[in-house]
Amino acid sequence: MITIKYDGTFEGFLTVVFECYNQKLEPGVILGEGRGQGVLFSESMFVETNLEKGNRVWNGIQKRLPQELNQLPYKLFLSELDDIEMKLFQFLQKLFDSEMDIENDFGDPNTLYLRKLGRKVNFEAMRMLQFVRFQKTRDNIYFATIQPQYDVIPLIINHFKSRFADQYWLIYDLKRDYGIYYDLDKVEEITLNKKQFHPLNGKVHKNILQEKEEEYKTLWKDYFQHINIKERKSLKVQRQHMPRRYWKFLPEVS
Amino acid sequence: MSKPVQEKLKILADAAKYDVSCASSGSNRQNISKGIGSGVACGICHSFTQDGRCISLLKILMSNHCIYDCAYCINRKSNDRPRATFTVEELTSLTINFYRRNYIEGLFLSSGVVKNPDFTMERMMMVAKKLRLEENYNGYIHLKAIPGASEELIRQAGLYADRLSINIEIPTEQQLKKLAPEKDFKGVFVPMGLIRQGIIQNKEERRKFRKAPLFTPAGQSTQLIVGATPESDRQILMLASGLYGKQQLKRVYYSAYLPVNSYDQRLPAIEGPPLLRENRLYQSDWLMRFYKFQANEILNENQPFLDPDVDPKLAYALGNLHLYPVNVNTADYEMILRIPGVGVQSAQRIIMSRRHRKLNSMHLKKIGVVLKRAKYFITCNELPVYTKDLMPERLKHQILLESTNKRRNPLDTQLSLFAGFNQALPAAPKMLKP
Ligand code: SF4
Numbered sequence: 001m002i003t004i005k006y007d008g009t010f011e012g013f014l015t016v017v018f019e020c021y022n023q024k025l026e027p028g029v030i031l032g033e034g035r036g037q038g039v040l041f042s043e044s045m046f047v048e049t050n051l052e053k054g055n056r057v058w059n060g061i062q063k064r065l066p067q068e069l070n071q072l073p074y075k076l077f078l079s080e081l082d083d084i085e086m087k088l089f090q091f092l093q094k095l096f097d098s099e100m101d102i103e104n105d106f107g108d109p110n111t112l113y114l115r116k117l118g119r120k121v122n123f124e125a126m127r128m129l130q131f132v133r134f135q136k137t138r139d140n141i142y143f144a145t146i147q148p149q150y151d152v153i154p155l156i157i158n159h160f161k162s163r164f165a166d167q168y169w170l171i172y173d174l175k176r177d178y179g180i181y182y183d184l185d186k187v188e189e190i191t192l193n194k195k196q197f198h199p200l201n202g203k204v205h206k207n208i209l210q211e212k213e214e215e216y217k218t219l220w221k222d223y224f225q226h227i228n229i230k231e232r233k234s235l236k237v238q239r240q241h242m243p244r245r246y247w248k249f250l251p252e253v254s
Numbered sequence: 255m256s257k258p259v260q261e262k263l264k265i266l267a268d269a270a271k272y273d274v275s276c277a278s279s280g281s282n283r284q285n286i287s288k289g290i291g292s293g294v295a296c297g298i299c300h301s302f303t304q305d306g307r308c309i310s311l312l313k314i315l316m317s318n319h320c321i322y323d324c325a326y327c328i329n330r331k332s333n334d335r336p337r338a339t340f341t342v343e344e345l346t347s348l349t350i351n352f353y354r355r356n357y358i359e360g361l362f363l364s365s366g367v368v369k370n371p372d373f374t375m376e377r378m379m380m381v382a383k384k385l386r387l388e389e390n391y392n393g394y395i396h397l398k399a400i401p402g403a404s405e406e407l408i409r410q411a412g413l414y415a416d417r418l419s420i421n422i423e424i425p426t427e428q429q430l431k432k433l434a435p436e437k438d439f440k441g442v443f444v445p446m447g448l449i450r451q452g453i454i455q456n457k458e459e460r461r462k463f464r465k466a467p468l469f470t471p472a473g474q475s476t477q478l479i480v481g482a483t484p485e486s487d488r489q490i491l492m493l494a495s496g497l498y499g500k501q502q503l504k505r506v507y508y509s510a511y512l513p514v515n516s517y518d519q520r521l522p523a524i525e526g527p528p529l530l531r532e533n534r535l536y537q538s539d540w541l542m543r544f545y546k547f548q549a550n551e552i553l554n555e556n557q558p559f560l561d562p563d564v565d566p567k568l569a570y571a572l573g574n575l576h577l578y579p580v581n582v583n584t585a586d587y588e589m590i591l592r593i594p595g596v597g598v599q600s601a602q603r604i605i606m607s608r609r610h611r612k613l614n615s616m617h618l619k620k621i622g623v624v625l626k627r628a629k630y631f632i633t634c635n636e637l638p639v640y641t642k643d644l645m646p647e648r649l650k651h652q653i654l655l656e657s658t659n660k661r662r663n664p665l666d667t668q669l670s671l672f673a674g675f676n677q678a679l680p681a682a683p684k685m686l687k688p
């Protein structure tokens with residue numbers, strides 16, 4: 001059992017998987033830079049990310065998983081949970097070594113755990129599609145801040161790109177300090193050095209917003225109030241579908 | 255003369271809120287020509303109001319002026335209420351600006367009958383047309399068709415809308431006549447038939463020419479008011495089943511009657527809306543749409559109403575104990591779906607996992623089966639069989655005792671929105687595309 005270190009990227013992780021097969025390694029811990037705690041005193045090696053090797057593993061995964069699950073390993077990786085690499089590694093080992101559809105073996109604890117986690121990551125991405133709120137700035141950029149539980153930005157790019165194809169937009173992850181910017185042509189990953197918003201709650205200063213912005217926010221709040229049916233009040237259900245941790249980004253409730 | 259937009263918005267949102275059919279699912283409209291907007295097949299809820307309901311669409315009336323006087327409607331002519339009417343421009347601008355901020359999935363436009371049905375329908379159609387042709391908008395549009403509007407206007411509306419709907423409201427014609435003397439079933443079912451024809455024809459055309467324009471791609475839906483009139487649950491479910499079958503409707507919505515006009519003697523005197531009954535109807539509707547139940551399996555002639563104590567699936571199991579216990583390791587999918595405590599997802603997981611190993615109760619529990627409930631109706635290797643010597647009434651009693659009063663809430667239905675979610679995600683991680 002050895003500890004394998006890599007650069008913390010998904011491609012790096014796939015390279016680790018490649019090397020484990022290639023060099024017949026038996027990892028006890030797989031440790032990405034900036035991801036989780038190392039184990040002291042254990043023997044360790046560092047695997048250099050190699051796109052070609054990573055791709056070979058990825059293609060192998062694509063061949064073995066059915067289409068509706070072919071993104072699962074990537075989504076699990078985005079959960080950023082401690083030890084997700086080892087769990088994923090064990091899953092991939094089974095996937096490569098078995099002829100069966102092991103991804104559907106819900107009787108296997110690790111598989112069940114990962115399938116459930118996959119749903120949670122999906123869910124969090126869905127919540128971004130629901131709860132992102134843009135504000136229009138004076139530079140004509142529709143700007144939103146988010147703080148997702150998992151690193152789901154890569155999963156929401158396509159949705160926003162195709163839906164808001166004719167407006168500039170920027171979605172920024174406060175927790176991970178990076179965002180995606182769309183310039184009417186392509187989406188780019190960016191990090192802002194000079195921030196025009198509050199680093200914790202994402203509140204933007206009024207004078208960088210367009211004049212009309214407050215007006216639309218008010219209209220939206222009014223609508224929210226007036227579409228509610230008082231006789232059916234059910235705050236529990238409201239919070240169940242829209243947990244409190246998203247509220248600070250929602251003008252209608254903050 | 256005209257009120258400011260903010261005033262109108264408040265009045266017309268207030269007036270629209272009793273219409274429950276706020277779903278934006280079923281349309282996969284692509285963003286053509288790099289305009290704004292797209293439909294997502296599963297629909298997206300953008301917010302939840304204090305009553306726990308989903309805001310997906312900007313659900314609003316174009317006008318709450320109405321020439322009719324339906325007893326159950328808050329906007330009826332004889333009510334003294336603030337009234338307002340949006341212009342076509344105001345509505346398009348509101349929709350676009352809300353949409354661009356990701357507040358909404360699209361527009362759900364209904365209206366009182368201003369002047370006459372054609373006048374009203376034409377303006378509603380104009381809103382949709384302007385959004386599509388001038389604003390280049392590809393988001394969701396749901397229009398209420400106005401009963402009595404001309405065939406041509408309904409056809410045009412269908413060209414720009416994703417979904418058209420006509421509310422039946424009252425489940426039998428006799429009762430409808432009583433509460434809404436100006437309306438009849440013909441005014442509802444003729445346009446419903448027209449839309450159905452239009453959809454079928456359009457599917458044909460699109461098979462031949464892929465470029466043929468869409469016609470209400472998300473189909474049509476309707477709403478029934480529950481509890482304003484004396485119809486039984488069985489009558490309502492049979493009607494719904496016919497609407498899903500013959501009329502090919504996509505959704506039927508049930509709305510617990512809110513006593514908005516309690517002064518009207520034709521209406522029953524009730525304290526509050528019959529929410530539990532509404533919930534049981536939705537659960538039954540689910541059984542028909544996702545659990546392969548027939549309406550007359552849920553309720554038969556001797557049993558016109560749903561049991562308020564237990565959900566309809568449990569009620570079915572208790573009424574058909576001879577079909578249980580079900581062996582989870584061998585039974586077919588249909589029967590596994592009929593085990594109380596097993597949802598669609600658990601049923602699928604059972605079918606897939608049992609190819610790998612024989613399932614025991616631990617597996618079932620981890621898979622997501624609610625064993626507390628299911629245990630009476632299944633056998634797997636080691637579970638003792640409970641049902642053998644229990645009478646239905648005793649069994650029901652026992653299950654009710656065991657289940658804490660964590661009644662599932664009426665809005666559970668919305669979780670289905672996440673079912674088709676994968677489509678909204680990208681095809682592959684960016685960096686790994688060849
Ligand atoms: S026609 Fe519609 S808006 Fe007018 S009173 Fe009847 S239900 Fe209300």
